[in-house]
Amino acid sequence: MPHLMSETIxxxxxxxxxxxxxxxxxxxxxxxxxxxxxxxHEPGGQLSLxxxxxxxxxxxDGIQGPELIENMKKQAARFGAEYKTGHVVSADLSxxxxxxxxxxxxxxxxxxxxxxxxxxxxxxxxxxxxxIGHGVSSCATCDGFFFSGKxxxxxxxxxxxxxxxxxxxxxxxxxxxxxxRDEFRASKIMLERAEKNPKIEFLMNTVVDDVHDASxxxxxxxxxxxxxxxxVWDFPTNAMFxxxxxxxxxxxxxxxxxxxxxxYLVTHKFVHTRVPGVFASGDVMDRRYRQAIxxxxxGCMAALEVEKFLEAEGHHQGDESVLRTFFxxxxxxxxxxxxxxxxxxxxxxSSRFVAGxxxxxxxxxxxxVNKLGMHVSLDNLGENVTNAEEARHSALLYEQILDEINRLxxxxxxxxxxxxxxxxxxxxxARDIVGGLVAKAAAMQPKNFVxxxxxxSPYTQRTLDLVHNLHGLPGNQGCVGAVIQAYLFRxxxxxxxxxxxxxxxxxxxxxxxxxxxxxxxxxxxxxxxxVKLTKILMKSGVYHGLATHDENIIRQTVxxxxxxxxxxxxxxxxxxxxxxxxxxxxxxxxGWNVRVxxxxxxxxxxxxxxxxxxxxxxxxxxxxxxxx
Numbered sequence: 244m245p246h247l248m249s250e251t252i253x254x255x256x257x258x259x260x261x262x263x264x265x266x267x268x269x270x271x272x273x274x275x276x277x278x279x280x281x282x283x284h285e286p287g288g289q290l291s292l293x294x295x296x297x298x299x300x301x302x303x304d305g306i307q308g309p310e311l312i313e314n315m316k317k318q319a320a321r322f323g324a325e326y327k328t329g330h331v332v333s334a335d336l337s338x339x340x341x342x343x344x345x346x347x348x349x350x351x352x353x354x355x356x357x358x359x360x361x362x363x364x365x366x367x368x369x370x371x372x373x374x375i376g377h378g379v380s381s382c383a384t385c386d387g388f389f390f391s392g393k394x395x396x397x398x399x400x401x402x403x404x405x406x407x408x409x410x411x412x413x414x415x416x417x418x419x420x421x422x423x424r425d426e427f428r429a430s431k432i433m434l435e436r437a438e439k440n441p442k443i444e445f446l447m448n449t450v451v452d453d454v455h456d457a458s459x460x461x462x463x464x465x466x467x468x469x470x471x472x473x474x475v476w477d478f479p480t481n482a483m484f485x486x487x488x489x490x491x492x493x494x495x496x497x498x499x500x501x502x503x504x505x506x507y508l509v510t511h512k513f514v515h516t517r518v519p520g521v522f523a524s525g526d527v528m529d530r531r532y533r534q535a536i537x538x539x540x541x542g543c544m545a546a547l548e549v550e551k552f553l554e555a556e557g558h559h560q561g562d563e564s565v566l567r568t569f570f571x572x573x574x575x576x577x578x579x580x581x582x583x584x585x586x587x588x589x590x591x592x593s594s595r596f597v598a599g600x601x602x603x604x605x606x607x608x609x610x611x612v613n614k615l616g617m618h619v620s621l622d623n624l625g626e627n628v629t630n631a632e633e634a635r636h637s638a639l640l641y642e643q644i645l646d647e648i649n650r651l652x653x654x655x656x657x658x659x660x661x662x663x664x665x666x667x668x669x670x671x672x673a674r675d676i677v678g679g680l681v682a683k684a685a686a687m688q689p690k691n692f693v694x695x696x697x698x699x700s701p702y703t704q705r706t707l708d709l710v711h712n713l714h715g716l717p718g719n720q721g722c723v724g725a726v727i728q729a730y731l732f733r734x735x736x737x738x739x740x741x742x743x744x745x746x747x748x749x750x751x752x753x754x755x756x757x758x759x760x761x762x763x764x765x766x767x768x769x770x771x772x773x774v775k776l777t778k779i780l781m782k783s784g785v786y787h788g789l790a791t792h793d794e795n796i797i798r799q800t801v802x803x804x805x806x807x808x809x810x811x812x813x814x815x816x817x818x819x820x821x822x823x824x825x826x827x828x829x830x831x832x833x834g835w836n837v838r839v840x841x842x843x844x845x846x847x848x849x850x851x852x853x854x855x856x857x858x859x860x861x862x863x864x865x866x867x868x869x870x871x
Contacts, residue, residue: 261288
């Protein structure tokens with residue numbers, strides 16, 4: 244299990260040590276933010292593989308790439324930037340402070356700049372790496388000028404290769420484009436442009452087996468092979484440019500940040516990602532320019548945005564930030580936890596809102612609620628697990644719960660959180676675990692149901708993908724459902740997608756703090772969207788759950804059902820255990836279905852405090868319901 248690097252929460256962590264990362268480090272250091280730069284698996288980025296750089300302003304005679312990078316690092320370090328060798332294994336951006344996992348240790352930070360770059364795709368030839376910067380290049384804009392008046396080659400068959408070849412005709416005496424197939428993947432317009440250029444020639448059905456001559460430290464020829472005839476020959480040339488693309492170094496953020504089809508991070512307002520406090524700069528988000536100067540420019544932008552973000556957090560969220568920190572500290576304090584679990588107030592809190600710590604406690608609470616004419620959904624409390632063994636232990640408890648539901652004929656189903664099932668450890672493990680629970684529920688007589696709960700927005704798409712996948716497996720139809728949060732802009736489209744498959748939905752307002760570019764911020768807007776989505780669900784013909792304690796929304800829902808002649812048996816209201824018990828009973832008396840979500844488990848105290856920390860306004864809601 245990774246240990247914390249220290250208990251200090253960093254103001255900003257910068258991933259990457261190329262032009263973008265160093266520039267971001269310089270600006271944040273000069274702003275007294277004490278940045279930590281994680282240098283990654285390619286320290287220095289693409290420039291560390293470059294020889295002479297002549298297009299970076301301020302160096303009339305040019306400068307060696309590694310020297311430029313080292314100067315940038317020294318300049319940032321002079322103002323207090325800290326550098327550390329480390330490769331990011333995973334990251335949790337679902338809550339702040341963000342957590343960066345380096346394998347053997349973790350780091351927490353208030354903000355994050357992702358400047359991890361994009362790695363050029365190489366051919367893997369025997370002498371290729373030795374000749375990078377000596378005639379082998381992945382950047383025509385950077386290195387084309389050095390081969391003025393000389394014959395050069397470009398490898399590839401897509402738009403990148405066509406663009407590189409066309410650009411290089413400005414300098415080369417001739418450009419030969421080598422492609423392994425007999426047709427190109429490039430768009431029609433790019434291909435036509437290359438074909439019309441008299442300086443470009445094509446070698447089709449040909450691959451490069453090696454590049455000469457490493458002993459002379461310059462490219463003199465390529466060893467080529469025709470893929471159909473097997474003919475091998477040396478092709479004289481002075482340079483080989485790779486036009487087969489780049490791989491952005493952002494895989495560790497899949498499912499948490501928006502990416503395009505090639506894995507580049509998608510930003511808005513220049514360097515903002517969809518997660519507040521997370522910014523992207525340089526080649527990891529720039530698939531078009533990929534220049535040292537543009538990478539430095541976006542690094543500067545990201546640093547300035549971090550400064551504004553942290554300043555705004557302190558200014559606009561002072562009281563809320565203090566409360567959030569307070570609740571998180573409470574969740575971690577063992578002494579206070581022991582006192583709370585023993586004290587009368589703590590016991591009153593736990594007994595009112597949490598069924599208890601054992602499966603038997605959950606069963607007893609379920610039986611009591613069933614006697615009052617209400618359905619139940621059981622939820623075993625817990626935080627993110629850190630390994631597959633913990634995830635399987637969590638799943639075992641749910642298997643035992645399903646066994647008890649079946650044995651005692653309880654009117655209940657279960658609700659699971661994917662992070663509790665190992666989603667952040669290994670998605671495949673989590674999918675297998677939850678898939679096993681759904682299969683178990685589907686095999687019961689009568690069939691049961693597993694609700695896959697929804698967490699923060701970085702998990703939304705991944706969670707929905709998993710639900711779609713499980714629902715599509717034979718026998719699972721009607722036995723697995725999703726949760727949709729009304730405060731997200733995307734929710735209506737997500738509902739449409741789920742309804743096409745007949746997947747059951749639980750609609751809630753949403754309890755996490757989300758950014759204004761992806762979620763409604765005003766309560767009135769959230770309520771309006773909730774009512775709109777409710778009507779879509781009620782008219783769909785699929786049995787859904789409407790999770791709300793809002794009497795006004797409940798009145799509107801009842802009125803709509805009556806006006807549209809929607810049967811009370813075709814949907815259900817859902818409420819939390821111990822919240823508005825008076826309202827729950829009133830709805831039952833009026834003939835409406837009500838399901839009570841009953842949490843249980845030994846982790847009730849840290850879970851309770853962290854939920855309050857995620858949204859401190861929940862504290863007032865809880866206090867009010869102690870007396871209802």
